[in-house]
Amino acid sequence: MDQKKLSLLHSLKSIWFPSRSKMGWPRRNQMCVWIIVTSFLLFLCVTLTFNGHVWKMLDVSMHLDEYDDASEGYGLRKLLEDPDARIERLRLGGLEKRLPQCIIIGVRKCGTRALLEFLDLHPNIKIADMEMHYFNKDENYENGYEWYRKYMPFSQTSDITIEKTPRYFISESAPERIFKFNSSIKLIVIFRHPTTRVISDYTQVYENKLERNKTFEPFEDIVINKRTGRVNTGYKAVRISMYYYHLTQWLLYFRRHQIHIVNGDNLIVNPLEEIKRVETFLGLEHLVTDKNVYFNETRGFYCMNSGNNQHCLGAQKGRKHPDIDPLVIRKLNNFYRPYNRKLFSMIGRKFDWDD
Ligand SMILES: *[C@@H]1O[C@H](CO)[C@@H](O)[C@H](O)[C@H]1NC(C)=O
Ligand SMILES: *[C@@H]1O[C@H](CO)[C@@H](O)[C@H](O)[C@H]1NC(C)=O
Ligand SMILES: *[C@@H]1O[C@H](CO)[C@@H](O)[C@H](O)[C@H]1NC(C)=O
Numbered sequence: 001m002d003q004k005k006l007s008l009l010h011s012l013k014s015i016w017f018p019s020r021s022k023m024g025w026p027r028r029n030q031m032c033v034w035i036i037v038t039s040f041l042l043f044l045c046v047t048l049t050f051n052g053h054v055w056k057m058l059d060v061s062m063h064l065d066e067y068d069d070a071s072e073g074y075g076l077r078k079l080l081e082d083p084d085a086r087i088e089r090l091r092l093g094g095l096e097k098r099l100p101q102c103i104i105i106g107v108r109k110c111g112t113r114a115l116l117e118f119l120d121l122h123p124n125i126k127i128a129d130m131e132m133h134y135f136n137k138d139e140n141y142e143n144g145y146e147w148y149r150k151y152m153p154f155s156q157t158s159d160i161t162i163e164k165t166p167r168y169f170i171s172e173s174a175p176e177r178i179f180k181f182n183s184s185i186k187l188i189v190i191f192r193h194p195t196t197r198v199i200s201d202y203t204q205v206y207e208n209k210l211e212r213n214k215t216f217e218p219f220e221d222i223v224i225n226k227r228t229g230r231v232n233t234g235y236k237a238v239r240i241s242m243y244y245y246h247l248t249q250w251l252l253y254f255r256r257h258q259i260h261i262v263n264g265d266n267l268i269v270n271p272l273e274e275i276k277r278v279e280t281f282l283g284l285e286h287l288v289t290d291k292n293v294y295f296n297e298t299r300g301f302y303c304m305n306s307g308n309n310q311h312c313l314g315a316q317k318g319r320k321h322p323d324i325d326p327l328v329i330r331k332l333n334n335f336y337r338p339y340n341r342k343l344f345s346m347i348g349r350k351f352d353w354d355d
Helices: 003-016 028-049 053-062 064-068 076-081 083-091 112-119 145-150 166-170 174-181 194-211 219-223 236-240 243-251 264-269 271-281 326-347
Strands: 102-106 125-127 160-164 186-191 259-263 293-296 301-305
Touching: 102 112, 102 166, 102 174, 112 125, 112 160, 112 186, 112 264, 112 271, 166 174, 166 236, 166 243, 186 243, 186 264, 186 271, 194 219, 194 236, 194 326, 219 326, 243 259, 243 326, 259 264, 259 271, 264 271
Parallel strands: 102 160, 102 186, 125 160, 186 259
Antiparallel strands: 293 301
């Protein structure tokens, strides 16, 4: 080592390890340098170890007021008490509750819950767990968009928030209100064979009555008007399956390309195909794969697999339908045929509903 380097090393050494014999205890200014440099290194270590969480935490505490009265209880007190909530708090960096950019508007008993849960497997889709009934019920609508937003899940800017309320499809007020809310919003409708849907609708109501020991009329007696022998359009379940009529109300406001139609009968047997189409409609990457769904032999339908968590829809989903008089089924199919034809020409797509 040459002389220059040696003397530099010497002066550095005298800052870090001042020799006691010459000067006694280090001088005050040397001590200061030592403390400042050491604290800086320590701070650097901590920051790197927690990998950005420190910054996210600081960011979140600045926004805590906003979370205080949120419906899911992200209140300050909860954050301090509940360890899960504290973890949630660490994850909150960049997360916000956003109004939905896409709404599943119906149709009841066509698999809306299944569709929503399949879509939830996509990392960029965030779903609202509750059916909000925001645009159809006056008492909810009057609360304003801010109220609605508070029930939405946390999301990143790159995510798409989806809400579903099957009741919107048959609501008189929902189309206009949703158009006012966001005229370029994306809408999803899921259809099943109209007769299958009526039977499924009846089955749900009938099982509820069965549980409460209430009397109920047989399907055939409700669906067919005894006096005329024709389909009873006074029965609401029959009217809901007249898809053409309801969809017309939506196309008064929205352009056809804003409404994506899911084939509910196909969703049951081939969920990935329908999900891929929704991903395309939403402009998302195809990230839901055959690793995310599996067929459960016992249940007889597809279930979801989100990495560490396998789950099927609740036991009340995928019920067995009661045996129905084939003559009544034929009557229903004949009744729906003209509505189906009009629907197909309106949407430019045909479903295999002929019998
Ligand atoms: C309206 O919906 C479209 C389509 O999802 C979305 O791109 C847009 O950001 C939404 N507008 C507002 C104001 O949320
Ligand atoms: C319905 O009836 C069954 C048998 O008659 C009885 O065991 C059950 O408690 C009843 N359920 C209700 C909700 O009343
Ligand atoms: C399939 O469904 C049955 C009934 O719900 C359940 O007990 C079983 O654990 C499920 N199997 C798998 C592999 O998820």
